[in-house]
Amino acid sequence: MSHSSVREEEKQPGVAEGATEGDGGGGRHGRRRARPRRKHRVLRWSATTLAVLILGTAGAGYLYYQHLSDNIGKGERSSGDSKAKKTAPNAAGQTPLNVLLIGSDSRDSDENVKLGGSKDNRGNPPLGDVQMLIHLSADRKSAAVVSIPRDTRVDIPKCTDPKTGHVYPATNGIINTTLARGGAGCTLATWQNLTGVYIDHWMTIDFAGVVRMADAVGGVEVCVNQNVWDHPTATQKGGSGLRLTKGRHEVKGKKALQWLRTRHAWGSDQMRARAQHMYLNSMIRTLKSQNVFTDGGRLMDLAEAATKSLTVSEEIGTPKKLYNLGQQLKSVPTDRLTMATMPNIQDTQDRNHLLPEPAGAAKMWQMLRDDVPFDDKGADSKKKTKEKVSDDPAAADDQIAVAVQNATRSSTLGPADGRARTVTDVLLGKGFARATADTTPGLSEEATVVRYPSADLEGDAQRIAKSLGIPLSSVKKSTDVSGITLVVGADWREGTTYPKQSDPKAGDVPENSDEINAADDSKCMDVYPPYQW
Incomplete structure (x- = not known):
């Protein structure tokens, strides 16, 4: 699929004086040519993560419960062809839990058009610009969050739109188009086929939901190693408008959005992903330090915003089921949560797109399938057991x-x-x-x-x-x-003997996945020289 399939962004208000919205043109900044992108998509992930955490401790009476239940949108879990199977239970009978988080660029309302710009695209099929998988280990002692960049080219299976019955044939294209080919259930099926990981649930959030949740979050600490101003330059249009002095700052509202949207000042999309992960980790630490999960009044407000912001797969479409899910998520210690990005390489067919890097991506998917922790602070969840030989005798x-x-x-x-x-x-x-x-x-x-x-x-x-x-x-x-x-399969491309597969160890995350542990509060972003002041 060509890059033209990704809709262009429009300028919108709310940036620093002298700056314009959007990422502008295609400067490389020493890494690869920048690609057009949509506003607010990074904030959607923050909002979705917070919504799940909040619902883990929300409690209310029947009327309030029913009110929250009515707020929640629901959809079919999978609408595409996929053969992924659930991971077998460990010795204690526990299984991992996988939840796919999707940020939609839907412009289906006045509010979304206002927030997302590009009014000419109102009513167009939405694109899934933020896609991250939360993996909870079978023992619920560790978690990993893996993102796939929106312009990654993958195999997309045949999908059926559950609302219209329209069948979309299998194709090969960029992953953010899957949301328009049968809804979130098609995105889930695509992920399953790519990774071999069975995904239990999905959640989506749009522009309006992002803003609603962002207003409920409060301040989050971020850090830069040099003064930063992400503004237009002689060679690069656009910019988020982010302007901060060297050091640590608490950002919220527009400033938080600018942090999450900044790309040019960090030098590339990969560094923008790092800044986003740092923000999310800081947000989680902030919420836990403020004891927000035991503040009933604040939780009521946050639960209200969360249920209004989310659409979820139908099997978890009640406050009680979301509560149970959230309880499992928030039980993971901060130092056992790792965020990472799928190892990737530039697409040989289109330099604006990406491909999974074969060795690194395969190793990451194996760690998820085998429930191997991304951190090294605990033993592997999945203990090696003796392979069970069938009681059914083989024929000659x-x-x-x-x-x-x-x-x-x-x-x-x-x-x-x-x-x-x-x-x-x-x-x-x-x-x-x-x-x-x-x-x-x-x-x-x-x-x-x-x-x-x-x-x-x-x-x-x-x-x-x-x-x-x-x-x-x-x-x-x-x-x-x-x-x-x-x-x-792809693991046996040559030879007449099946190659022995080495088992990854806990903490053995591919080097090109740029992982960050949520407990690490020492991280600061380096600023690309043209944006230092």
């Missing part, structure tokens, strides 16, 4: 029918040619005379998997896996297949 090798598919294509790399035929030949050489190559094109799977449709074929499926060195944990029962199917 030459009697086991198996179809082999090539699913090595990803949004980063094209398919590795001939993989289905190569692996089929390996099986034939091992005596599996009924192995056949399924040449269905365009398949994509993050990790190699052996699927079987019914319990009477589990033993046969495990026998296929064992013969190739594929772990039994990758043998899955599935209604999507009619017989045993070996899906050769």
Whole structure:
């Protein structure tokens, strides 16, 4: 998808004198060419995070409960094709919890048009410009927040709009367009297919919700290493208007918005993401230090703003369910919360877009799937257990029918040619005379998997896996297949022996993910020289 699919921003009031809204043109600032962007999207994430935390401690009588319930918008959890399965419980019977947070640029009301500008786009399908996944560990002792930049090109599955029934065919495009292809449920399905992580719920917030929540937050401390003024220059139009002296400052209202919107003064989109993460971490520390979760009066006001601001997947669409979710979120200690960005590289097809960086992104997704903490302050949640061998006896090798598919294509790399035929030949050489190559094109799977449709074929499926060195944990029962199917994924692009997979350790986050621990209050932003004063 070309960059032209992303709508241009318009100027709007509320910036410092002498500055204009928006990011302006395409300066690189030594990193990569800046891309047009929409206003307020970063603040939406702050607002959504706060809303969840607030609802974790909100309590009220029946009438107030019903009032809050009526405030909440709801939608279908998944509206796209996805094969992601829930993570198996740990030894204590606990499972991880994953919640997708989406900031919408919807201009479906006078308020949203006023706040978002670009009145000509009123009524257009919304774009999901902020997308972050909250991962709560199975033991609820740690959490990770992972963001994917809005202009990342990915495979988007077939999605059906739950309101109209319109079917959108599968495509390859930038991830922020998924919200317009069947709602938040399509965005969720896209994330699941990209990461292999089952996502339990989604939440969205629009411009009006952002402002409503921002007004309820109060001040948050930020820090800069040099005087900063994000203003237009001779070579770069636009700017947020942020102007601060060197050191620490408490920002709120317009100033907070300017901090979250600033890009030029930090030098790149990657550094803007760092500034946003620093703000969010500081906000969480501030809320906890103020004991906001035990202040009944303030919580009532914040709960009101939160329920008016959110639309959620229908299975959590009541104050009680949001309360239970919030209780789990706020129980995580600050020093066990890590924010990170998906490792990425410039798109070879369009320099304005990004791609997942193969090794780093794959490692991050594996850590989420295996419930490995992003911090190193606790042991891995998922203990290694002995692989369970099926009680169903396997048939003789030459009697086991198996179809082999090539699913090595990803949004980063094209398919590795001939993989289905190569692996089929390996099986034939091992005596599996009924192995056949399924040449269905365009398949994509993050990790190699052996699927079987019914319990009477589990033993046969495990026998296929064992013969190739594929772990039994990758043998899955599935209604999507009619017989045993070996899906050769992106983790096995070459060779005739399945590569051994190294297990990531707690705290072993990819170096190019720019992670920040929420308890670290020492961070300050460096200012790009043209914006120092």
